[in-house]
Amino acid sequence: MELIANLGHGFAIAVTPTNILLCLIGALVGTLIGVLPGIGPIATIAMLLPITYKLDPTGALIMLAGIYYGAQYGGSTTAILVNLPGESSSVVTAIDGHQMAKKGKAGTALAIAAIGSFIAGTFGTILVAALGKPLTQVAQAFGPADYFSLMVLGLVCAIVLASGSVLKAIAMIFLGLLLSTVGTDLETGEQRMTFGYLPLADGIEFVTLAMGMFGFAEILRNLEAQSSRDIVSQKVTNLMPTRDDLKEAAPAVARGTLLGSILGILPGGGAVLAAFGAYTLEKKISKKPQEFGKGAIRGVAGPESANNAAAQTSFIPLLTLGIPPNAVMAVMVGAMTIHGIVPGPQIMTKQPDLFWGLIASMWIGNLMLVIINLPLVGLWVRLLRVPYRMLFPAILFFCAIGVYSINNQPFDVVLTAFFGLTGYLLIKLGFEPAPMLVAFVLGKIMEEKLRQAMLLSRGDPFTFVNFDRHPISTVLIIVSAVLLILAITPALRKKRNEVFVED
């Protein structure tokens, strides 16, 4: 009952005209920057910070949070339409979403993504409000060893992302891991594979790699196949999902929401697993796994829901502990401190207006996003009718600006071109980039957690399977081992080969 009273209080704050307007602006700006490839929420929030000086802290945070989850929505739009994942979470959306677009079902994919995200967002918000505190306790039980094992499980799942050869998928995972180690060593500060070049000292940016390997390589390949390159060459069948589509997607939305909500509360990299964890789950339990990678609606609905649920529940560590779980939230903490609010465990009691107002606005923001995005579906789909000879230079231009804006570093743009070349070669040689990108994201967290766990255990490699000390880690390792065996056993391979014989 207290919860309802608190939420009522929150809604009373969030629905003032000013705060509604700020929420709307945040959601709109977020959608815009999400749609634009490369430009991320971090840079935008940082640039908009000065505007928030003049607002009250609650309004400021409502707007910034709107940008954060608006960007999540917008990012999937670009992934579906032009195969450009702007952040790690939309890599998997691009796989089946873009295939749907190529089949003339871009509208369905976008609409399902929006609806699934809204349902997931609603559930995630309720979870934050009702169980924020106890869930924090759960997250606190995870230590470096547990996170490492979680990332191992993630890597095993990444094998499933590929639709072709398992061997090649594993090779791509190793390539992704290798690339993730480029940069300054966290412990000693040594330069690793940077050619002594300063701009590489902080490692490779995800966006650089994703734009190059996905975006540029895709353009190069499209230009080769002159006949099939116009993305919507076939007639657009439906803008909105049919009843059958919705029925097909519903269970995936539910599963994705649950999985994403759980992973989102883990600050040490849980949220990055949400989207493709959900994809793996959908593909594994599907009766028609052969449809995945060719435009399966569940391959869009599951990850999109998981992604947005995680985006909501990842606010939990920020709100209950005051510790930002990712770089975007770190900027929000900066915004809070500028307004004189000290982030910490006392925020809930000392700043109830901010706490509950923000939570209420999260739901309102999600509602706004679905209202904004559903009508936009038609516009986006029509955008695909722009002749490809104009579309691709525009994509390149946006990408170049976006990549430049991450660090204001021209070198990053050159690096993207290099990865475009590499990605093109890899595609030519029959490799798929998705497992590599996922491994790249997980690799950074994985090595960090591995080092920490090894240091904490003073070099005991069996610390990960020491049930007494790390029960979570032990269970995760066992699950990973079972899954890995399932994935590479000859029996399964044979089945896969039969499935892909028509390729």
Add this chain to the structure above:
Amino acid sequence: MDTKRPGGAARSPQDIFGGLFLVAIAVLALYLVNHLPASGRVGFASGTAPRLFAYGLLALGAWIAIAGFFKEGVSIGAFNWRGLFTILGSVVLFAVGIRYVGLALIGVPMVMLASLADHEFKAEEALYFGVGMTAFCGLLFPTILGQPIPLWPPFLDMTPGKSTGLIVRFAAGAVVLAAAVYVARQALGNSKRKGS
């Protein structure tokens, strides 16, 4: 790809070259991390993970390449050289130019060079499109989104600061949006009737 294995006779150039490509990357990585310690205080050092991953890649690459000699597979296919040079060239051009001449002056050459990748290249259309894109992005990124992207050459720098108020930005945003919708309607006038 992994279709069938009729016996030792056939070959898969895609796998052979793909495997060798990965082997080359792995060897390069191993060379680059050669100076880093392979193990340290707790059996784990800065060089451990890169070596581990590089050896893994080396083994897998070799496996793929060798297996490629014993199975039937796809050929690599022709390379799109024109696309590679123009697309990647245009991106590099942007990177080189952005600091020296700014977004306003690099936009058109970049879009035009990129457009050359297409066999249906039309110079006039690409020029207009480049001008339009540059104007749109020039307004959008530095002005509305407040990104610190150089718009003009440094010697006449007038990149609007982030002091540009919310209202100004919102107004600019509305203008751009209106213009974009107008252009889109002009360009897509036909499809609108055909579409949904």
Add this chain to the structure above:
Amino acid sequence: MSFTRRILMVGTAMALGIAGAMAQAFPTKPITMIVPFAAGGPTDTIARIVGEHMSRTLGQTVVIENVAGAGGTTGITRAARSAADGYTIMMGHMGTHGAAPGLYPKLAYDPQKDFTPIGLAAGTPIVIVTRKDLPVKDLKEFMEYAKKNEKTINQAHAGSGSVSHITCILLNEMMKVDPTPIPYQGTGPALNDLVSGKVDYMCDQIVSVQGQVAGGGVRGLAIATPSRSPSLPNVPTTLEAGLSMFQVSAWNAVFAPKDIPADVAKKLQDALVKAVTDPATKTKLEGLGGVVPDAQRASPEALATLVKTENDRWVPLLSRKVKQ
């Protein structure tokens, strides 16, 4: 056609604007302040607060540009090489201008020679924090505990070269303790594991830890300043707690590239002093737990001295303790 004409008119207006602007005195266009760290961190927050006030004095926006990387040295390298006209300035910091020469042997700049010091903006004191269930009451007990449990004690830090890394090197040196340092990717994750008790202690800037100390997530043992901080009045100073030599503050200061015109430097210096002595700005900075300098300590001369003493303190220590 009317659209084209309008564009022409705007273009003409812009051209006239440029011509007009060139005739005026500094500053005639926005000033870029390079912050060598990601947005949202302590240095970024201080730069934004100070920059906002400087904008008002100078009559031109001070645009914050985050160029993060390599412990801040990427951004400072770029700023040092930019045109010496006063339109590019930077928020340097204890790491980039104090400790960096000891951490990066191939550093592309010399903190003492390659910059025009503008002035000190704010310092954020270092707090020694432990997990809340560590069986010690105060710093004295902690030092004994750490010595006794040298083999098992774990010290978190926010990555090689970070403030929390180098300040704890100094602390450990003074306590004569050799713990196992556990590196994290930033302060957030390190603090998270300290709150949940996975690691035993760390050192970090007050702005990053004060919420946790006040909320009871971690225990604040001592603050490395001569007097207590109003943000954390219950945390004793290292003077009180018995480690008086440990006096560390992560200072943030504005620099310009070397050889900027004297009148331009003067304008920037005046604007900075005005910003840090402004009561509203001061309150904001102190809310972060910051120590705000008076006009004398914010002067360029004082800053030049500070850089030198900090180099003397950190470079020999770090060259010895951190291998490259």
